[in-house]
Amino acid sequence: xxxxLLTLQDIDKVYQNxxxxxxxxxxxxxxxxxxxxxxxxxxxxxxxxxxxxxxxTPTKGTMTWPGSTQQRNDLAFVFQDPALMPWANVVDNIYLxxxxxxxxxxxxxxxxxxxxNTVDLNGYGQSYPRQLSGGMKMRVSIARALVTKPQVxxxxxxxxxxxxxxxxxxxxxxxxxxxxxxxxxLFVTHNIYEAVYLSTRVVVMAxxxxxxxxxxxxxAPQVRTDDFxxxxxxxxxxxxxxxxxxxxxAAGTGQKR
Amino acid sequence: MGxxxxxxxxxxxxxxxxxxxxxxxxxxxFVRITDMPPYLLPGPGLVLKxxxxxxxxxxxxxxxxxxxxxxxxxAAIMSGLLIAILFAxxxxxxxxxxxxxxxxQTTPIVAIxxxxxIWLQNNTFMALVVCAWIVAFFPIVSNTTLGLNSAxxxxxxxxxxxxxxxxxxxxxxxxxxxxxxxxxxxxxxxGLALIGAVVAEFVAGTGxxxxxxxxxILISSFNLQIPRMFAALLMTTAxxxxxxxxxxxxxxxLLQHWHESAVQREN
Numbered sequence: 001x002x003x004x005l006l007t008l009q010d011i012d013k014v015y016q017n018x019x020x021x022x023x024x025x026x027x028x029x030x031x032x033x034x035x036x037x038x039x040x041x042x043x044x045x046x047x048x049x050x051x052x053x054x055x056x057t058p059t060k061g062t063m064t065w066p067g068s069t070q071q072r073n074d075l076a077f078v079f080q081d082p083a084l085m086p087w088a089n090v091v092d093n094i095y096l097x098x099x100x101x102x103x104x105x106x107x108x109x110x111x112x113x114x115x116x117n118t119v120d121l122n123g124y125g126q127s128y129p130r131q132l133s134g135g136m137k138m139r140v141s142i143a144r145a146l147v148t149k150p151q152v153x154x155x156x157x158x159x160x161x162x163x164x165x166x167x168x169x170x171x172x173x174x175x176x177x178x179x180x181x182x183x184x185x186l187f188v189t190h191n192i193y194e195a196v197y198l199s200t201r202v203v204v205m206a207x208x209x210x211x212x213x214x215x216x217x218x219x220a221p222q223v224r225t226d227d228f229x230x231x232x233x234x235x236x237x238x239x240x241x242x243x244x245x246x247x248x249x250a251a252g253t254g255q256k257r
Numbered sequence: 258m259g260x261x262x263x264x265x266x267x268x269x270x271x272x273x274x275x276x277x278x279x280x281x282x283x284x285x286x287f288v289r290i291t292d293m294p295p296y297l298l299p300g301p302g303l304v305l306k307x308x309x310x311x312x313x314x315x316x317x318x319x320x321x322x323x324x325x326x327x328x329x330x331x332a333a334i335m336s337g338l339l340i341a342i343l344f345a346x347x348x349x350x351x352x353x354x355x356x357x358x359x360x361x362q363t364t365p366i367v368a369i370x371x372x373x374x375i376w377l378q379n380n381t382f383m384a385l386v387v388c389a390w391i392v393a394f395f396p397i398v399s400n401t402t403l404g405l406n407s408a409x410x411x412x413x414x415x416x417x418x419x420x421x422x423x424x425x426x427x428x429x430x431x432x433x434x435x436x437x438x439x440x441x442x443x444x445x446x447x448g449l450a451l452i453g454a455v456v457a458e459f460v461a462g463t464g465x466x467x468x469x470x471x472x473x474i475l476i477s478s479f480n481l482q483i484p485r486m487f488a489a490l491l492m493t494t495a496x497x498x499x500x501x502x503x504x505x506x507x508x509x510x511l512l513q514h515w516h517e518s519a520v521q522r523e524n
Contacts, residue, residue: 053418077418083411086515087433099429100421128514 003066005031005152005184006052011061013047013210021047023209025061031151034178034185036195036202038241040249044210045188049154052186053077076145080157082137084129084144090116091125094144101148108147115143118177135166142174146181153178155187159194171198179222192245196237197229204241206248214244299484308488315473315485319492322454322469325382326500329389330450334443336390337397344398345405345431355402362395366453370460381466385457392453393446400442404435437516440508447500455493470496 006029013022022044029035037045050056051063053075076097084093094115098108116125119139129137138158145153159167175198178185189195195202196218204214218237220228228234281301287293288300295303308315340358344351370388377384408431416426458471466472470493477486512519 050414054420055414055417075418077415079411079414081409081411083409083415085412085430085433087436089514096415096429097419100416100419100425130515 002031004028005065007064007066008048008051009062009064011048011051011058011063013044013051013056014059020209022058023211025210025212027203027212029184029186031184032182034175034183034187034198034200036187036189036199037205038189038192038195038202039205039210039245040207041190042210043205043207045205046156047210049077049156049186049188052152053154074148074151076148076150076153078141078145078153078155078158080160082129082134082141084137084140086129089126089128090121090132090140090143093129093140094147096144097148111147111149115147118146119143119173133166134162135170138162138166138170139173142170142177146177149181151184153183153185155185157188157190160189160191167194174198175222175224192238192241193229196234196241197224202237202241204244204248206245206251213248214241216240216244296481296483299487303484304487304491307484308491311485311488315470315489315492318468318473318489319470319496321382322451322458322471322493323496325385325389325454325458325469326450326496329386329393329453330447332386332390333394333397333446333450337394337442337446338401338439340394340398341401341405341435342427344402345427351402358395358398361391366392366456367460370457371464374457374461374464374466381461381468385454385461385468388457388460389450389453392456393450396445396449397439397442400438400445401435404438405431407438408434437508437512437518440504440511444501444504444508447504448497451493451497451500 006027008025008027011022011025012020014020025044025048027035027048037048039045047056051058085096088096091112094112095105095108098111099105113125116122119142121136121139121143124132124136129140132140141158159170162170171194174185177183185198187195187198199218200222202216202218203212204216205211206213216237220233285300285302288298293300299307340354344355366388369391373387374381374384377387412430412434413426416430421429454469455471458468459475461468462472462475470489473489474486474493477483477489509519
């Protein structure tokens with residue numbers, strides 16, 4: 001087994017208002033994994049992502065990057081909302097992370113164009129966000145994430161606001177990119193089917209307090225066809241996750257009463 | 258759609274022009290029918306005639322007022338922007354100083370103008386600029402502060418996750434986010450700078466100090482040269498409208514690609 005890329009050990013996160021967002025969370029991420037965090041709202045799945053991104057620090061526990069030296073530079077975050085700057089066109093939006101690293105636009109034009117090609121937005125470089133559809137905005141957001149050539153991609157319900165057709169297209173695109181670029185992906189979603197379709201491992205979480213209740217490996221080939229979505233294997237995994245979720249919920253309500 | 262937009266623009270100009278024309282014709286008829294003496298209400302023709310006749314006297318005065326207004330407005334923009342950026346650096350700075358900005362705004366300028374004119378009695382022009390500046394600067398501070406604080410939350414997270422410095426976040430995120438608010442503040446302040454200048458000139462004028470177009474309004478009314486007063490008033494109003502139109506055009510130009518306010522104007 002290679003060195004893990006990232007380990008979270010016994011992480012607690014308590015917010016200033018006393019909310020226990022996470023309690024005793026353990027997670028080991030290996031290079032090249034596609035991990036989905038699934039759970040009800042308030043289970044702290046987004047908090048895990050934010051901690052990994054360095055947006056806030058854990059109250060207790062340790063987070064280490066054994067397999068990597070300069071982790072923070074290799075991270076990219078994709079939010080649910082495409083978070084594009086409305087005053088900047090597509091090229092300038094994608095250029096942002098490089099601009100923040102003080103790189104000249106002239107010297108990175110090639111990388112930006114490559115990122116635009118990768119997400120199939122050729123010819124839209126000069127368009128402004130308001131001229132794009134929801135799915136296209138999300139593609140710009142992904143292009144912005146991949147222009148820095150990250151090792152780790154953190155995605156917080158990136159396709160949650162999109163219609164089903166666009167979502168499934170972007171899912172396939174994301175899988176293709178993941179295979180090509182050798183990314184490690186941490187993907188937050190509340191959609192079980194999406195999690196099973198995309199992931200090599202699904203981490204099931206429960207709320208109050210936010211904790212990990214199950215780790216389910218998805219043993220399916222990396223290239224996933226539409227047939228996979230309707231296969232008995234797919235259904236089996238979905239059921240397994242649902243069971244874990246409802247057991248955790250039942251245990252949680254039992255605890256409270 | 259292109260055709261619709263074109264005819265839309267024509268109507269945008271034509272409709273208010275028709276209203277204005279009707280009002281002027283109504284005014285003229287009213288003066289003629291009631292045989293109103295010109296020292297009570299001059300007809301539009303007489304006002305226009307006086308404007309042409311007195312142009313040599315009135316226009317230099319208007320230029321003085323324009324100078325006062327523009328200087329005060331520029332001072333308001335720079336000070337307002339700097340103070341807003343300072344406020345946006347920390348909630349505590351904002352909380353500590355904002356009330357005083359409000360006090361400056363709510364103190365009636367008519368009441369403090371004499372004081373400022375006395376303090377700066379060697380330089381009435383500067384005194385008038387200061388008065389106009391006091392009136393004009395608050396909307397810029399208030400609007401820009403609001404704008405700087407309303408940068409999109411996801412974008413703030415994004416900047417943070419890329420390790421952006423405070424300065425980078427200000428330049429690349431908060432200032433552009435504040436632009437529509439700032440421009441809204443400008444439109445209010447531009448008019449207010451003129452009003453501030455006019456009020457201050459009135460106050461200075463009662464003390465016998467000669468200044469800009471508002472002084473001419475005041476003197477004309479003292480001498481019962483009512484058509485001349487109307488002519489000067491007309492110039493002042495035209496200046497105010499010109500300032501507003503110029504700032505609106507600037508705003509639309511700067512925001513044309515992205516902000517709803519400018520975008521929707523197109524159709």
